[in-house]
Amino acid sequence: xxxxxxxxxxxxxxxxxxxxxxxxxxxxxxxxxxxxxxxxxxxxxxxxxxxxxxxxxxxxxxxxxxxxxxxxxxxxxxxxxxxxxxxxxxxxxxxxxxxxxxxxxxxxxxxxxxxxxxxxxxxxxxxxxxxxxxxxxxxxxxxxxxxxxxxxxxxxxxxxxxxxxxxxxxxxxxxxxxxxxxxxxxxxxxxxxxxxxxxxxxxxxxxxxxxxxxxxxxxxxxxxxxxxxxxxxxxxxxxxxxxxxxxxxxxxxxxxxxxxxxxxxxxxxxxxxxxxxxxxxxxxxxxxxxxxxxxxxxxxxxxxxxxxxxxxxxxxxxxxxxxxxxxxxxxxxxxxxxxxxxxxxxxxxxxxxxxxxxxxxxxxxxxxxxxxxxxxxxxxxx
Numbered sequence: 001x002x003x004x005x006x007x008x009x010x011x012x013x014x015x016x017x018x019x020x021x022x023x024x025x026x027x028x029x030x031x032x033x034x035x036x037x038x039x040x041x042x043x044x045x046x047x048x049x050x051x052x053x054x055x056x057x058x059x060x061x062x063x064x065x066x067x068x069x070x071x072x073x074x075x076x077x078x079x080x081x082x083x084x085x086x087x088x089x090x091x092x093x094x095x096x097x098x099x100x101x102x103x104x105x106x107x108x109x110x111x112x113x114x115x116x117x118x119x120x121x122x123x124x125x126x127x128x129x130x131x132x133x134x135x136x137x138x139x140x141x142x143x144x145x146x147x148x149x150x151x152x153x154x155x156x157x158x159x160x161x162x163x164x165x166x167x168x169x170x171x172x173x174x175x176x177x178x179x180x181x182x183x184x185x186x187x188x189x190x191x192x193x194x195x196x197x198x199x200x201x202x203x204x205x206x207x208x209x210x211x212x213x214x215x216x217x218x219x220x221x222x223x224x225x226x227x228x229x230x231x232x233x234x235x236x237x238x239x240x241x242x243x244x245x246x247x248x249x250x251x252x253x254x255x256x257x258x259x260x261x262x263x264x265x266x267x268x269x270x271x272x273x274x275x276x277x278x279x280x281x282x283x284x285x286x287x288x289x290x291x292x293x294x295x296x297x298x299x300x301x302x303x304x305x306x307x308x309x310x311x312x313x314x315x316x317x318x319x320x321x322x323x324x325x326x327x328x329x330x331x332x333x334x335x336x337x338x339x340x341x342x343x344x345x346x347x348x349x350x351x352x353x354x355x356x357x358x359x360x361x362x363x364x365x366x367x368x369x370x371x372x373x374x375x376x377x378x379x380x381x382x
Contacts, residue, residue: 002350003342006314006335009351012342013084016195018188020171021083025337028281029163034289035281038312041289045321046380050367058363060356062371064329065152065251065273065306067102067124071356072371073319074102075348076310076331077128077154079208082110084341086203090119092340095348097123099356104128104154104331107141108228112209117148126152128255130159131233131240141210142247153248154275158256160234163283238269245270253308256283258293260300263307273306280311280333291325295376298326316358320366323374 003009014022028035062072075096081088089111096103102124105116117125127150132138142153171188189196211228244252253273254266266274276294278287290311298307309322310331322330332355339347363369366378 003339003347005354006338006351009338009342009347013338016192017084017341018185018192018195020168020185020188021341023167023171024080025078025084025334025341027165027167028285029165029283030285032281032285034278034285034287037289038278038281038291039314040312042291042312042318042321043314045291045325047317047320047362047366048378048380049365053367053369055364055367055369057369058360059370060359060363062329064102064308065126065253067151069102069124069329070100071319071359072323072327072329073352073355073359074124074126074308074329074331075104075336076333077104077106077156078333078337079106079108080110081106081337081340082203082209083199084337085344086198087111087115088199088203088340088344089116091345092336092348093119093123093125094121095336095345095352097121098345098349099352100124101352102126102152105145105150107210108208110204110207110209113141113145113148113150115209117150120149122149125150126154128154128156130156130228131236132228132231133233133235134231135243137231139247142244144210146248146250150250152251152253152272153244154253154255155240155244156255156279157236158258158277158279158283160232162229162232163279163285165282238265241266241269241271251306253306257297258287258290260296263297263301267301267304271305273308274301275331276307276309276311276327277331278311291321294322294325294327302326316355316360317362319355319359320362320374321379323371324376324378326376 060071062069064072085091089109093103093116097120104126106128107130127145251272254271255275256277257263257274258278263274276290276297290309294309306328308329309327313330313332314335319330336348339351368374
């Protein structure tokens, strides 16, 4: 049966992935209140249905960070996506190119930026950078990303330290000594022979291609993760944008903003955009959902830089809600990771098509014929 919703893809992903990988994608931090609030708050926003409007022609296109897109959605960075499917980042990038939306490569990808850049084939290709203490490594990685064809930089600023993800501890991906961890993971991999053959053995997901080069070429996943955790930057200020400008000549987008004052700081610092994001509920549990934080931030800085958002988006109706709340573009994370795990490139492309079609329905039934007409008047006022 062809999946007809993200819930279908999630069910397939759970059946195909080893438990530790499914939990890695699904997990939030601590009690997961923020992860749950992302979905609950967004789904609880009512759409205002209008009738007898001429919606025979609907234009969903938008320009985001210099790219003219068929609809304002982009694939957010997802770490270790190459463990969800064989060369997973490459498959997802090809799906994004097929639909015409941006793919954002995580620094913590299994596939190297050069390989994914070639797969993007000139389509919109963005790069996500973690703030690390090793500035030489960061500068080198930015050079590689630019030469691979990336046109926009999303710099993650909400990771000065790692949030505690209890599911990862329970599944064995964190905390245990490495030999114990390997033994626990093996017990979860063996019942998944399809994943073991296609991804574990043939997909070469055993390291993180971009970060491994900062340690040593071909370094193990354990060494790479240790390098990452030891190098997370916890002393940077807003002047980091000046440093980034010296090494990146395209748009710079600050990812991880939840407060209107931080959004104004991004404007003052010279950023080209922000992503209203709580890291999918994976960092500080108890912070607001992005749907709740977005309106005040959009009011504070809308028009001065590009406002993007992620968190809890599962349908095209959710995309409409986020746009109506003030976002200019919507990033999806788990919403492409599950289809990737379930059906690879085909699943990601199909899921993007579903989002596009659902957004069209949402626009038609709220009386909006252009993206700009999705405003707060499109929502029911609580």
